[in-house]
Amino acid sequence: MAHALQVRDLRAGYAGREILKGVSFDVAPDDFFAIIGPSGAGKSTLIRCVNRLVEPTGGEVLLDGRNLLSLGQHHLREARRHIGMIFQEFNLIERLSVLDNVLTGRLGYTGTLRSVLRRFTRDDIGKALSMLDRVGLRDHVHKRADRLSGGQRQRVGIARALMQDPRLLLVDEPTSSLDPKIAREVMGLIREVAAELRVPVLCNIHDVKLACEFCTRVIGLQDGVKRFEGPPARLDERAMHDIYALELL
Amino acid sequence: MNASTLDTRLIDTRIDAIARMRWRKWRNRALVYGLLAALVAWSVYVIVIADTDWARLAGASLLKTLGRFMEFDVALLPDLVDPSIDTALMATLASLLGLVLALPVAWLGAANITPLGKASYVFGRGLMTLSRSVHEIVWGLIFVSAVGLGALAGVLAMAVRSVGFISKIIAEAIEDVHPGPIEAIRAVGGNKLQVLLYGIVPQVVPVVIGTVIFEWDINIRRSTIMGLVGAGGLGLVLFRQMAMFNYGGIATVILAVLLLILLGEVISHYARKAVL
Numbered sequence: 293m294a295h296a297l298q299v300r301d302l303r304a305g306y307a308g309r310e311i312l313k314g315v316s317f318d319v320a321p322d323d324f325f326a327i328i329g330p331s332g333a334g335k336s337t338l339i340r341c342v343n344r345l346v347e348p349t350g351g352e353v354l355l356d357g358r359n360l361l362s363l364g365q366h367h368l369r370e371a372r373r374h375i376g377m378i379f380q381e382f383n384l385i386e387r388l389s390v391l392d393n394v395l396t397g398r399l400g401y402t403g404t405l406r407s408v409l410r411r412f413t414r415d416d417i418g419k420a421l422s423m424l425d426r427v428g429l430r431d432h433v434h435k436r437a438d439r440l441s442g443g444q445r446q447r448v449g450i451a452r453a454l455m456q457d458p459r460l461l462l463v464d465e466p467t468s469s470l471d472p473k474i475a476r477e478v479m480g481l482i483r484e485v486a487a488e489l490r491v492p493v494l495c496n497i498h499d500v501k502l503a504c505e506f507c508t509r510v511i512g513l514q515d516g517v518k519r520f521e522g523p524p525a526r527l528d529e530r531a532m533h534d535i536y537a538l539e540l541l
Numbered sequence: 542m543n544a545s546t547l548d549t550r551l552i553d554t555r556i557d558a559i560a561r562m563r564w565r566k567w568r569n570r571a572l573v574y575g576l577l578a579a580l581v582a583w584s585v586y587v588i589v590i591a592d593t594d595w596a597r598l599a600g601a602s603l604l605k606t607l608g609r610f611m612e613f614d615v616a617l618l619p620d621l622v623d624p625s626i627d628t629a630l631m632a633t634l635a636s637l638l639g640l641v642l643a644l645p646v647a648w649l650g651a652a653n654i655t656p657l658g659k660a661s662y663v664f665g666r667g668l669m670t671l672s673r674s675v676h677e678i679v680w681g682l683i684f685v686s687a688v689g690l691g692a693l694a695g696v697l698a699m700a701v702r703s704v705g706f707i708s709k710i711i712a713e714a715i716e717d718v719h720p721g722p723i724e725a726i727r728a729v730g731g732n733k734l735q736v737l738l739y740g741i742v743p744q745v746v747p748v749v750i751g752t753v754i755f756e757w758d759i760n761i762r763r764s765t766i767m768g769l770v771g772a773g774g775l776g777l778v779l780f781r782q783m784a785m786f787n788y789g790g791i792a793t794v795i796l797a798v799l800l801l802i803l804l805g806e807v808i809s810h811y812a813r814k815a816v817l
Binding site: 294342345368369370371372373374375376377379381382383384385386387390396397398399400402407408456462466 | 678721722726727728729730731732734735736740742
């Protein structure tokens with residue numbers, strides 16, 4: 293089944309300061325959305341409002357037609373199970389093994405007792421092994437996460453997100469902690485796995501060139517307002533000026 | 542008046558202001574050090590100069606007393622083996638019990654995960670302070686009156702006394718955890734317990750283990766004076782020797798304590814290496 297995300301007039305802020313000032317866009321099942329914009333534009337807040345790691349103050353976020361913003365805590369956790377997230381600093385649990393880190397992607401599906409004893413089901417373990425194969429970490433399954441290189445750690449992060457059977461991938465600056473070559477590999481991998489699973493991707497990225505190379509659609513955010521939306525080919529100098537102008541002045 | 546003389550004057554006034562500021566700072570510092578020096582001089586006079594029996598220190602009496610300690614009571618050695626083992630076991634038991642009691646206290650007293658907000662935080666921190674502010678001997682007296690003379694009272698006293706330190710260090714480690722893993726577990730749909738188990742616990746495990754090993758080391762020392770309240774081990778032997786004014790025996794027991802602590806240092810060194 294194909295999944296889609298609609299964001300309507302999304303608002304967020306705290307202490308009287310508005311960070312998102314009514315952002316709307318539609319993500320189709322095959323879309324790879326890149327969100328670009330200057331630092332402080334609200335890119336990270338936007339991504340985190342979708343799975344409510346940051347609580348929005350208004351608007352709607354519809355995943356497959358269901359408004360995530362009206363869910364109670366219990367149903368929110370259920371919804372989060374299906375939203376994979378990949379982080380800038382990988383957010384791995386450093387002292388656990390690569391396998392255990394990937395298995396944490398199943399926690400939303402795992403009962404309390406099994407969580408306490410760290411006993412995941414055979415199915416989950418099999419799934420984790422095949423995901424680790426998929427991201428090219430077959431030989432690192434039992435290593436501690438803190439023993440891996442940056443690129444390898446991000447691959448663990450990707451495998452963890454895939455474990456969730458995601459209907460949407462949220463990706464927050466996946467390459468900022470990586471060198472340019474590894475960054476391109478990681479972006480390529482995210483695009484491949486998203487296409488295989490037919491999940492839409494919403495990806496923050498400050499590297500405009502990299503964004504244009506991998507995404508199907510670009511959103512330009514500036515000071516909490518959407519300044520641009522379109523395919524990368526339409527992102528010309530004027531659009532760039534529009535998105536980044538205030539920064540320069 | 543041209544621009545450059547104005548600049549010069551401006552700079553002059555700023556330099557003056559800085560000079561005044563520095564003088565004030567120097568004066569305040571001198572005042573603080575002066576007060577400290579006066580306090581030290583006063584303490585030395587009251588505690589050392591006025592309160593000491595100088596006649597006793599003069600002559601050979603001091604050396605003679607010290608000499609008596611040097612006559613180690615070798616005959617006592619076989620009687621020290623069992624108490625040494627008792628002492629080590631008491632310390633181990635007390636440290637583990639202390640850890641078990643400290644975990645919930647740390648949970649209450651860590652600002653970022655405390656369950657009921659400010660109320661439970663203050664309660665947790667209060668328990669930590671209570672545990673640490675009462676001396677182990679006083680805890681010992683309390684538990685002796687509760688469970689009677691013997692090693693159990695000593696173990697309970699040391700365990701309760703250990704809670705404060707262990708839980709405080711763990712609580713602070715919990716407050717300092719890296720937020721990334723917590724965010725990741727929330728993002729996959731994990732509940733509060735799963736966030737605690739997977740986002741927080743793995744990050745603080747090394748601190749927990751290191752702290753308990755350190756506390757064990759401290760408890761070996763502590764258990765040697767728990768003899769005062771009738772708990773067994775080397776402490777009891779020590780106080781018997783003191784009651785008999787057997788200086789050689791006292792020195793021998795102290796030597797045994799020293800060896801036990803050295804052994805503890807060695808074991809904790811390797812234990813730390815093995816688990817971190």
